[in-house]
Amino acid sequence: MLNRQGRPTQSSAAATEQHATFTGNKALQQIEPLIFEIGHHETTGVDIDAPAPFKSRLGKHARKGEIGLPGLSEPETMRHYVRLSQKNYGIDTGLFPLGSCTMKHNARLNEKTARMPGFSDVHPLQPVSTVPGALEVMLELSHYLMTLTGMPAVALSPKAGAHGEACGMMAIKAAIAAKGEGATRTVVLVPESAHGTNPATAALIGFSVRSVPARDDGTVAVEDVKALLGPDIAAIMLTNPNTCGIFEPQIVEIAAAMHEAGAYFYCDGANFNAIVGKARPGDLGVDAMHINLHKTFSTPHGGGGPGAGPVVLSERLAPYAPVPFIHVEAGTPRLVENAADAPPGNVPFGRMTAFHGQMGMYVRALTYMLSHGADGMKQASEDAVLNANYIRAGLSDLMSLPFPDHPSMHEALFDDEWLKGTGVSTLDFAKAMIDEGYHPMTVYFPLVVHGAMLIEPTESESKASLDLFIATLRDLAMAAKGNDKERFTAAPHHAPIRRLDETRAARQPVLKWVKPAPVAEAAE
Amino acid sequence: MRYLPLTDTDREDMLARIGVPDVDALFSDVPAGKLLTAPLDLPRTKGELEVERIMARMAGRNVAASSVPFFVGAGAYKHHVPATVDHLIQRSEFLTSYTPYQPEIAQGTLQYLFEFQTQVAALTGMEVANASMYDGSTGTGEAVLMAHRVTKRRKAVLSGGLHPHYAEVVRTLSEMANDAVVSLPPDVSANEDILSQIDDETSCVVVQNPDVFGNLRDLTPIAAKAQAHGALLIAVFTEIVSLGAIVPPGAMGADIVVGEGQSIGNALNFGGPYVGLFAAKSKYIRQMPGRLCGETVDSTGQRGFVLTLSTREQHIRRDKATSNICTNSGLCVLAFTIHMTLLGQAGLSRLAEVNHANAVKLADMLAGVKGVTVLNASFFNEFTVKLGKPAAAVVEALAAKGILAGVPVSRLLPKAGLDDLLLVASTEINTDEDRAAFVAALAEVL
Numbered sequence: 001m002l003n004r005q006g007r008p009t010q011s012s013a014a015a016t017e018q019h020a021t022f023t024g025n026k027a028l029q030q031i032e033p034l035i036f037e038i039g040h041h042e043t044t045g046v047d048i049d050a051p052a053p054f055k056s057r058l059g060k061h062a063r064k065g066e067i068g069l070p071g072l073s074e075p076e077t078m079r080h081y082v083r084l085s086q087k088n089y090g091i092d093t094g095l096f097p098l099g100s101c102t103m104k105h106n107a108r109l110n111e112k113t114a115r116m117p118g119f120s121d122v123h124p125l126q127p128v129s130t131v132p133g134a135l136e137v138m139l140e141l142s143h144y145l146m147t148l149t150g151m152p153a154v155a156l157s158p159k160a161g162a163h164g165e166a167c168g169m170m171a172i173k174a175a176i177a178a179k180g181e182g183a184t185r186t187v188v189l190v191p192e193s194a195h196g197t198n199p200a201t202a203a204l205i206g207f208s209v210r211s212v213p214a215r216d217d218g219t220v221a222v223e224d225v226k227a228l229l230g231p232d233i234a235a236i237m238l239t240n241p242n243t244c245g246i247f248e249p250q251i252v253e254i255a256a257a258m259h260e261a262g263a264y265f266y267c268d269g270a271n272f273n274a275i276v277g278k279a280r281p282g283d284l285g286v287d288a289m290h291i292n293l294h295k296t297f298s299t300p301h302g303g304g305g306p307g308a309g310p311v312v313l314s315e316r317l318a319p320y321a322p323v324p325f326i327h328v329e330a331g332t333p334r335l336v337e338n339a340a341d342a343p344p345g346n347v348p349f350g351r352m353t354a355f356h357g358q359m360g361m362y363v364r365a366l367t368y369m370l371s372h373g374a375d376g377m378k379q380a381s382e383d384a385v386l387n388a389n390y391i392r393a394g395l396s397d398l399m400s401l402p403f404p405d406h407p408s409m410h411e412a413l414f415d416d417e418w419l420k421g422t423g424v425s426t427l428d429f430a431k432a433m434i435d436e437g438y439h440p441m442t443v444y445f446p447l448v449v450h451g452a453m454l455i456e457p458t459e460s461e462s463k464a465s466l467d468l469f470i471a472t473l474r475d476l477a478m479a480a481k482g483n484d485k486e487r488f489t490a491a492p493h494h495a496p497i498r499r500l501d502e503t504r505a506a507r508q509p510v511l512k513w514v515k516p517a518p519v520a521e522a523a524e
Numbered sequence: 525m526r527y528l529p530l531t532d533t534d535r536e537d538m539l540a541r542i543g544v545p546d547v548d549a550l551f552s553d554v555p556a557g558k559l560l561t562a563p564l565d566l567p568r569t570k571g572e573l574e575v576e577r578i579m580a581r582m583a584g585r586n587v588a589a590s591s592v593p594f595f596v597g598a599g600a601y602k603h604h605v606p607a608t609v610d611h612l613i614q615r616s617e618f619l620t621s622y623t624p625y626q627p628e629i630a631q632g633t634l635q636y637l638f639e640f641q642t643q644v645a646a647l648t649g650m651e652v653a654n655a656s657m658y659d660g661s662t663g664t665g666e667a668v669l670m671a672h673r674v675t676k677r678r679k680a681v682l683s684g685g686l687h688p689h690y691a692e693v694v695r696t697l698s699e700m701a702n703d704a705v706v707s708l709p710p711d712v713s714a715n716e717d718i719l720s721q722i723d724d725e726t727s728c729v730v731v732q733n734p735d736v737f738g739n740l741r742d743l744t745p746i747a748a749k750a751q752a753h754g755a756l757l758i759a760v761f762t763e764i765v766s767l768g769a770i771v772p773p774g775a776m777g778a779d780i781v782v783g784e785g786q787s788i789g790n791a792l793n794f795g796g797p798y799v800g801l802f803a804a805k806s807k808y809i810r811q812m813p814g815r816l817c818g819e820t821v822d823s824t825g826q827r828g829f830v831l832t833l834s835t836r837e838q839h840i841r842r843d844k845a846t847s848n849i850c851t852n853s854g855l856c857v858l859a860f861t862i863h864m865t866l867l868g869q870a871g872l873s874r875l876a877e878v879n880h881a882n883a884v885k886l887a888d889m890l891a892g893v894k895g896v897t898v899l900n901a902s903f904f905n906e907f908t909v910k911l912g913k914p915a916a917a918v919v920e921a922l923a924a925k926g927i928l929a930g931v932p933v934s935r936l937l938p939k940a941g942l943d944d945l946l947l948v949a950s951t952e953i954n955t956d957e958d959r960a961a962f963v964a965a966l967a968e969v970l
């Protein structure tokens with residue numbers, strides 16, 4: 001019997017029946033060996049003619065031994081990677097509610113424009129006179145980012161969020177040094193709820209980290225910040241909306257307190273998707289904020305990257321922005337690649353990366369922004385927030401909310417209080433979601449709540465999709481509370497592979513394929 | 525708006541279910557007066573056709589590498605990428621997946637990372653490789669920090685043959701962390717005395733091969749001296765294809781090898797996204813930055829892969845992490861590893877041979893132009909020529925004639941007194957016609 005959503009009303013018994021196959025394959029799920037197990041050293045899938053005989057100029061540097069890598073023919077290559085792809089879950093597969101990661105729809109128009117030869121097939125060091133369109137993209141993207149954030153400057157080159165954090169914190173360090181306070185202002189405040197990249201970034205740049213306690217309601221209180229302020233404080237790194245999915249209510253007061261104490265406010269903008277077109281960081285007192293183009297502006301996550309992490313900067317930090325940047329003089333853009341060529345008043349702190357940053361991501365993000373427009377982006381943020389709160393409303397009677405007093409922004413945070421005594425952990429619950437066809441939410445982050453489950457549906461989900469998701473999580477929650485422990489602790493049952501032994505991987509690291517010893521020897 | 529599935533009716537129903545009158549009630553934590561009331565001054569929603577036209581107009585203002593005779597290198601190289609690569613990386617399951625934190629539904633990503641790590645280790649001649657850095661330059665910065673952790677010293681010595689952008693990235697990071705850097709002056713002919721710079725305070729020596737001027741270097745004596753003083757040799761490359769033809773850094777004793785992988789599988793993209801390759805001796809593994817993929821088994825004993833040794837990383841170790849990197853170069857890694865799988869060692873060696881042959885042909889032809897001297901004793905697919913005139917102006921004049929001739933050294937090293945030097949790269953894409961056009965135009969311009 002099916003209900004109105006076309007789902008079985010009971011968990012399917014047939015699905016758990018085992019029919020072992022001879023190959024180990026399960027229809028569309030194929031066991032795929034490593035390329036090293038199927039390829040040959042003499043095989044290549046690329047036809048290249050040998051050059052006419054010539055006199056080598058490699059001298060004594062010519063390679064002697066062989067590399068030791070197999071090749072695959074083109075059909076074998078195609079099949080290998082298609083089969084691998086079928087073991088992956090993507091946004092296009094289903095709902096991907098990974099909190100803090102903003103797994104929204106990746107429009108293929110963005111892929112198409114990024115592949116226009118005028119963008120993909122231009123070299124970062126070809127004459128600047130041959131790339132006016134590339135500078136135009138960078139200026140246009142900058143204009144959008146500055147307008148959406150209400151900030152006067154942006155450094156585009158950082159390669160991802162964490163790299164943007166480094167860029168912003170370096171600008172802060174340079175500004176502090178310029179005031180002659182480099183030796184004293186050495187401490188950065190970081191709330192306990194912060195993403196790991198925040199303290200890691202502060203440490204990378206030579207700051208020491210002091211923790212700011214979170215209040216019981218999941219927010220940071222201005223009194224708690226003030227109590228820590230002093231001549232040794234360089235900055236605070238505060239995420240807003242924060243990692244519990246709450247807009248920090250005292251953010252303006254916190255910014256003012258930092259500034260009064262001669263320190264800076266770095267805002268982690270990973271959660272910007274909640275507030276585009278709704279509130280501007282520039283109105284809140286932010287000095288620097290990175291924007292993950294791969295979250296808010298829909299450039300694909302690609303299995304872990306690449307991303308892009310432009311940093312918007314306040315008037316006070318703008319002069320320290322790293323090279324390269326574009327300076328517009330009398331309407332003409334000029335690419336400034338060396339500190340010595342910087343216009344008066346600019347004192348770049350250095351360089352974050354070779355060349356000019358993630359052009360391929362700029363094109364995708366700008367394509368997204370043009371498509372949505374100001375009205376579409378605002379609607380997207382509102383829908384993202386609406387979707388998160390709808391899920392929260394649909395689950396909060398069964399699952400425990402650590403911070404019920406604040407509305408959620410674009411993500412809803414639950415803890416594992418409700419699982420107490422069931423023998424089911426947050427991890428088990430996540431793995432059971434896999435069996436139901438969902439990617440799990442973010443688990444065990446933020447660290448400030450026990451057994452965190454952070455659900456971010458994004459604006460890309462329809463109401464029907466959310467209803468089905470809520471119904472499924474309700475079924476699972478009831479099962480967890482109803483002594484159906486095995487469903488969880490042994491999950492996933494239906495993924496291409498069962499639960500993996502992560503401890504073993506770390507205890508005896510095997511990080512590359514090594515040719516097995518011949519069978520005869522191995523047997524001894 | 526085509527990307528937003530909710531209808532107005534949906535929105536109303538959902539607000540009612542949540543129990544708030546309107547969506548702004550959900551923004552009640554935004555401080556008074558800070559919630560925007562008017563729309564921002566940006567254009568409105570556009571259809572796909574219109575957006576495509578706008579982007580195409582901007583793209584059309586740039587000169588694409590494949591539309592002209594093209595010899596630009598200096599850290600990014602134009603190579604042919606098989607059609608299979610770009611098709612495969614656009615499969616939804618690769619393109620729209622996240623970092624494989626849930627390994628049971630990310631074995632596709634994890635297996636190609638494991639294969640990638642194996643390929644990078646083999647290419648560089650090293651024991652272990654990680655799952656990528658942002659690019660070669662940031663990877664070099666991370667390698668220096670790693671050497672500081674390993675040696676518990678804080679002074680890096682940078683060769684004058686290191687790409688100037690890479691050196692700048694290292695200097696920026698080091699200055700911020702109060703670490704010392706000794707930068708040797710630009711070393712056009714690979715005859716700097718780097719050995720005398722190594723002392724008992726040195727944490728690492730950073731040497732690029734082929735260097736930014738295209739010279740091939742023997743790193744063996746540098747590795748020996750560094751190691752005798754308890755320092756590490758960091759070997760850098762910007763052209764991974766070179767490792768199909770030259771002695772790999774691992775065979776010369778390098779402790780850490782880092783470089784740019786763009787040449788294999790990835791387009792020029794005006795500088796990014798690219799893919800940083802990072803390999804090391806396995807005894808240093810716990811000090812490595814970035815993600816590592818490792819083999820394990822599932823609860824039924826079947827082989828599988830997971831991210832591992834993550835106690836090095838920011839999400840576990842926070843301010844004690846080996847790096848702050850989180851998002852890396854995932855999809856560029858996939859492009860690299862697919863292209864590398866297609867090539868195999870046989871294809872890579874052949875590709876490298878053709879690159880070298882083309883560069884040799886071009887160098888010999890350029891040497892025949894009056895006023896031009898090729899400076900390199902040895903090179904792979906890139907070399908330095910002396911023009912007797914400011915190279916930047918020559919490059920502009922050639923660009924006006926529809927030839928993208930190379931990178932003036934002055935663009936990377938302004939005010940270094942090297943204004944008449946030009947870096948010229950030649951890969952498999954160049955034809956006899958390209959070379960003839962370049963040489964004829966250069967003769968006219970000089």
Ligand SMILES: Cc1ncc(COP(=O)(O)O)c(C=O)c1O
Binds near residue numbers: 195271292851
């Ligand atoms: C809150 C927060 N800050 C920072 C980051 C780091 O961004 P990236 O992965 O782009 O380096 C993330 C991403 O996971 C995040 O969620």
